[in-house]
Amino acid sequence: MNLRKRMLENLDQDIRDHIEMETQDNIERGMSPEEAHYAAVRKFGNVMRVEEETRAVWSFIWIEELVADIRFGLRQLCKSPGFTTVAVLTLALGIGANTAIFSVINGVLLSPLPYKNPQQLVVIKEHDSLPNVMDIQRQVRAFSQGGGINVEPMDYTGGTEPVQVHVGLINAGFLETLGAQPMLGRIISPGEDVQGGPRLVMVSNHFWQNYLGSDPHAVGNTIHVDGKPYTVIGVMPASFTLPAEHADVFVSLMVRDPRAGAERDLHFMHTYWRLKAGVTLAQAQADMAAIDRRLAEQYPAEEKERKSQLVPLHEWLVGDVRPALLVLFGAVGLVLLIACANFASLLMVRAFAGRQEWAIRAALGAGRGRLIRKALTESVLLSILGGAAGLLFAQLGTSMLLAMKPEELARLSGIHMDTRVLLFVLVVSVLTGIMFGMAPVWISARAEVAEGLKESGRSTTGSAMGRSIRGILGTSELAVALVLLVGAGLLIKGFSRLRSMNPGFNSANVMTMYLQLPTTRYSEIPKRTQFRRELLTRLNSLPGVQAAMVSDIPLGGNYVGHRFVIDGRPPVAVGGEPEAQTLLVMGNYFPVMQIPLHAGRDFTPLDREGQPLVAIVNEEMAREFFPHEDPIGMRIRWAGATGLPRWMTVIGVVGDVKHSGLNQPTDPAVYTPFSQSDEAWTRFMTLAIRAQDASPGLVEQVKKQIWSLDGQIPVGDVHAMDELIAVSLAQQRFNMLLLGIFAALALILAAVGIYGAMAYAANQRTHEIGIRTALGAQRSDVLRLVMRDGAKIALFGIASGIVGALALTHLMASLLFEVKPTDPATFAAVAILLAFVVLAACYIPARRAMRVDPMVALRYQ
Amino acid sequence: MSTKEQRERIELLQGTLDLLILRTLLLGPVHGHAIAKAIEFNSDEVLQVEQGSLYPALHRLIRRGWILAEEGTSENNRRAKFYGLTPKGRRQLVIETSKWEKLAGAIARILRPAKQGGES
Numbered sequence: 001m002n003l004r005k006r007m008l009e010n011l012d013q014d015i016r017d018h019i020e021m022e023t024q025d026n027i028e029r030g031m032s033p034e035e036a037h038y039a040a041v042r043k044f045g046n047v048m049r050v051e052e053e054t055r056a057v058w059s060f061i062w063i064e065e066l067v068a069d070i071r072f073g074l075r076q077l078c079k080s081p082g083f084t085t086v087a088v089l090t091l092a093l094g095i096g097a098n099t100a101i102f103s104v105i106n107g108v109l110l111s112p113l114p115y116k117n118p119q120q121l122v123v124i125k126e127h128d129s130l131p132n133v134m135d136i137q138r139q140v141r142a143f144s145q146g147g148g149i150n151v152e153p154m155d156y157t158g159g160t161e162p163v164q165v166h167v168g169l170i171n172a173g174f175l176e177t178l179g180a181q182p183m184l185g186r187i188i189s190p191g192e193d194v195q196g197g198p199r200l201v202m203v204s205n206h207f208w209q210n211y212l213g214s215d216p217h218a219v220g221n222t223i224h225v226d227g228k229p230y231t232v233i234g235v236m237p238a239s240f241t242l243p244a245e246h247a248d249v250f251v252s253l254m255v256r257d258p259r260a261g262a263e264r265d266l267h268f269m270h271t272y273w274r275l276k277a278g279v280t281l282a283q284a285q286a287d288m289a290a291i292d293r294r295l296a297e298q299y300p301a302e303e304k305e306r307k308s309q310l311v312p313l314h315e316w317l318v319g320d321v322r323p324a325l326l327v328l329f330g331a332v333g334l335v336l337l338i339a340c341a342n343f344a345s346l347l348m349v350r351a352f353a354g355r356q357e358w359a360i361r362a363a364l365g366a367g368r369g370r371l372i373r374k375a376l377t378e379s380v381l382l383s384i385l386g387g388a389a390g391l392l393f394a395q396l397g398t399s400m401l402l403a404m405k406p407e408e409l410a411r412l413s414g415i416h417m418d419t420r421v422l423l424f425v426l427v428v429s430v431l432t433g434i435m436f437g438m439a440p441v442w443i444s445a446r447a448e449v450a451e452g453l454k455e456s457g458r459s460t461t462g463s464a465m466g467r468s469i470r471g472i473l474g475t476s477e478l479a480v481a482l483v484l485l486v487g488a489g490l491l492i493k494g495f496s497r498l499r500s501m502n503p504g505f506n507s508a509n510v511m512t513m514y515l516q517l518p519t520t521r522y523s524e525i526p527k528r529t530q531f532r533r534e535l536l537t538r539l540n541s542l543p544g545v546q547a548a549m550v551s552d553i554p555l556g557g558n559y560v561g562h563r564f565v566i567d568g569r570p571p572v573a574v575g576g577e578p579e580a581q582t583l584l585v586m587g588n589y590f591p592v593m594q595i596p597l598h599a600g601r602d603f604t605p606l607d608r609e610g611q612p613l614v615a616i617v618n619e620e621m622a623r624e625f626f627p628h629e630d631p632i633g634m635r636i637r638w639a640g641a642t643g644l645p646r647w648m649t650v651i652g653v654v655g656d657v658k659h660s661g662l663n664q665p666t667d668p669a670v671y672t673p674f675s676q677s678d679e680a681w682t683r684f685m686t687l688a689i690r691a692q693d694a695s696p697g698l699v700e701q702v703k704k705q706i707w708s709l710d711g712q713i714p715v716g717d718v719h720a721m722d723e724l725i726a727v728s729l730a731q732q733r734f735n736m737l738l739l740g741i742f743a744a745l746a747l748i749l750a751a752v753g754i755y756g757a758m759a760y761a762a763n764q765r766t767h768e769i770g771i772r773t774a775l776g777a778q779r780s781d782v783l784r785l786v787m788r789d790g791a792k793i794a795l796f797g798i799a800s801g802i803v804g805a806l807a808l809t810h811l812m813a814s815l816l817f818e819v820k821p822t823d824p825a826t827f828a829a830v831a832i833l834l835a836f837v838v839l840a841a842c843y844i845p846a847r848r849a850m851r852v853d854p855m856v857a858l859r860y861q
Numbered sequence: 862m863s864t865k866e867q868r869e870r871i872e873l874l875q876g877t878l879d880l881l882i883l884r885t886l887l888l889g890p891v892h893g894h895a896i897a898k899a900i901e902f903n904s905d906e907v908l909q910v911e912q913g914s915l916y917p918a919l920h921r922l923i924r925r926g927w928i929l930a931e932e933g934t935s936e937n938n939r940r941a942k943f944y945g946l947t948p949k950g951r952r953q954l955v956i957e958t959s960k961w962e963k964l965a966g967a968i969a970r971i972l973r974p975a976k977q978g979g980e981s
Binding site: 003006007011014015017018021022025043044045046047049050051053054056057058 | 893894897898911912913914916917920921923924930941942
């Protein structure tokens with residue numbers, strides 16, 4: 001404050017001058033200078049205390065007034081608990097929902113990845129083979145570092161029972177690219193990452209704690225992974241996690257699997273790269289394109305169609321969830337908008353109700369600034385209360401979101417409320433208070449004092465201005481609510497379509513579990529076949545159990561595709577053959593999964609090794625590749641295989657299965673018997689077990705059977721098939737639930753807002769209605785009078801809402817499953833629902849108005 | 862200053878200092894020391910102001926908007942703050958004076974009979 005500053009400046013100088021003048025006077029009276037000074041000081045009193053007291057005069061001026069305002073504001077709020085509760089709750093809902101969503105967005109989209117200079121990290125979308133990765137490492141100029149990883153489950157048998165661990169098969173450069181520093185020991189050097197190199201392993205912190213007992217001298221120990229001894233050379237810190245994969249230990253791919261590592265067309269490594277400082281993504285992409293061309297020229301058979309796309313790591317990680325989160329953020333912003341409109345309309349009603357008080361205060365000489373401050377204090381107070389309550393809601397909401405978050409969000413676990421979020425809430429809530437608190441203040445402050453006094457209560461029609469503003473607020477609330485409801489409606493419709501989607505099998509009462517045969521003891525295919533056959537025999541002898549196995553279970557997340565050639569068709573260029581999903585089965589897989597057989601016959605136990613090779617295709621395959629002929633009896637073989645061609649005869653056609661997700665298209669698929677396969681990857685299998693009741697006891701029984709055959713085989717990924725379906729629906733479910741909740745919030749808030757405005761308006765017109773009734777108006781006339789306002793709001797609100805929704809819903813097209821963003825049925829349903837809600841909100845005050853006794857009304861106020 | 866002199870002087874009542882300051886400033890703006898001198902002089906040196914207490918009082922009056930302070934030059938050519946009445950202060954002086962007169966009158970009325978009784 002200026003005055004305060006000016007007055008306190010040079011205070012000590014003023015006092016010194018004063019004492020000096022007194023001294024001078026004393027000298028003139030004949031005292032000695034010393035005596036004169038002493039007397040002056042004594043007469044002045046304690047200088048320090050005087051200064052303190054003088055400062056104290058000024059110090060509390062602001063705070064005093066503020067405290068008075070706050071106390072007054074609180075008293076006012078306490079006097080009308082209904083208004084306060086509704087206003088605070090309105091804001092709290094808006095702010096709470098916003099904070100919760102912002103927390104998630106903050107954690108997923110805004111927080112940097114936990115790596116050194118994460119903005120430099122990129123991935124190549126396409127998987128690649130080790131020889132290619134090494135060629136890129138050698139030739140690329142845009143990257144400073146890079147490397148690849150492929151995670152394979154393997155068994156670790158060092159503990160009490162065999163467990164499955166995730167082994168990261170990497171090449172030198174991978175860990176360095178992510179900036180990983182080992183906590184103990186070291187990481188593998190390029191000299192050791194060679195064919196025939198030493199068997200070395202780096203373990204994760206989690207593995208070190210769980211299986212090595214957090215031994216500080218673990219480096220140098222030997223552990224057995226997949227039946228082979230590896231020397232521990234490093235332990236990673238707890239803070240190190242892979243961006244997308246999960247791995248317990250890291251070993252060199254070249255050392256572990258030299259044959260697979262040397263195959264150029266075995267594209268299975270996922271690669272991470274670090275851009276050199278100053279290199280742009282576009283430059284790196286150009287560099288990669290040049291390398292792709294060179295590799296294609298050099299290895300035309302394997303690499304003819306190379307196209308490596310670079311994507312920033314962060315974008316690659318959150319790309320899937322970003323549209324959903326942004327739509328949700330937009331939606332929740334709209335909820336806040338409605339909440340604020342409601343808040344504003346509440347404050348407005350209050351301001352008009354208190355207009356007389358304001359006029360009296362102004363007449364008594366209260367400064368306009370002081371009045372505005374008082375009003376602002378009240379609205380800011382409300383917004384702070386709302387913000388605080390909102391914070392509570394936000395805490396609740398965030399934990400709720402985390403509890404139901406989909407798999408894609410689980411990757412980034414850094415979601416919590418932090419200071420940024422807190423700040424966001426505070427700013428939003430206080431700004432809301434100031435912005436919307438200002439509107440009524442402005443109107444009140446502008447209102448002529450005399451007018452306010454004149455209108456001393458007996459207003460016949462209510463202030464036209466206030467009514468039109470409330471009408472506009474109600475209309476916009478309705479419009480925004482309609483946009484949200486349409487969005488939610490579209491998602492709900494899409495989700496129900498998705499849910500009613502036939503996955504192609506019956507998931508009820510089916511358990512699945514994943515098994516893998518160690519290469520050391522099951523290197524030959526006959527041994528694997530023998531194990532499988534024996535296991536299925538034992539499992540099927542359990543009472544009430546039907547068991548079969550497949551290489552990759554639907555919705556399990558794995559997929560193998562092979563290129564194929566059809567016998568008798570014109571030859572296709574090498575590398576250009578069509579691709580089909582490849583599945584190996586044993587046992588009565590189709591009956592167990594209840595996948596219908598549409599033509600031909602199922603496999604029988606006679607379709608085994610040494611017998612003619614057979615295959616069953618799905619309908620999609622039949623449709624796409626045998627559109628005008630019967631696929632049964634046709635012969636196909638895998639492309640690129642060396643040696644004698646292994647022609648398989650198609651013996652049947654089965655129904656399509658949604659393998660990669662209910663919202664994904666079905667690919668052509670070929671099923672063949674496990675026992676007739678000659679391929680290396682057939683070590684994997686997933687058991688599909690249909691039982692009368694899928695109880696945990698069943699899992700234990702099955703494990704016992706497996707371990708009675710081989711006690712060294714780990715069992716992993718035990719899931720009920722229903723669970724896999726639920727997981728595959730999780731993202732859509734999450735979107736729908738959240739948007740549904742927001743839309744419901746919006747609907748409630750808008751309904752409350754419109755009801756409040758209507759009830760207030762009707763109440764204001766009690767006098768007018770009384771006169772009309774006294775003059776002979778019928779109850780239906782009164783009803784029409786009150787409902788007319790509501791009908792206007794409904795009409796304009798719904799019309800502008802539909803326009804808004806048409807403009808906005810296309811933003812969420814990528815979230816919708818088989819529903820157009822302009823789905824007319826959804827639009828119509830929502831519009832009717834809202835019209836109904838508005839009319840209901842008006843009907844209650846209208847009914848009250850109809851019952852008005854003219855005598856009471858005329859005496860009213 | 863002797864002890865006798867001190868005994869004859871009267872300490873100011875709470876709140877009366879404000880009134881005296883306002884009254885002093887009615888004649889025109891003066892600086893702090895001059896106000897103290899004027900109060901002492903006009904009361905025939907009966908009213909003893911602890912001069913320091915003048916300053917919190919002056920600031921209090923400024924805060925209430927009853928007086929104003931401006932920079933000026935004192936008689937011996939020094940820069941000093943001069944305090945002057947505002948219109949509001951003038952009004953307040955009237956109110957305070959009448960309040961004081963009422964109070965003084967009332968006290969006098971209460972005291973008078975006792976005094977008379979003592980004489981008779």
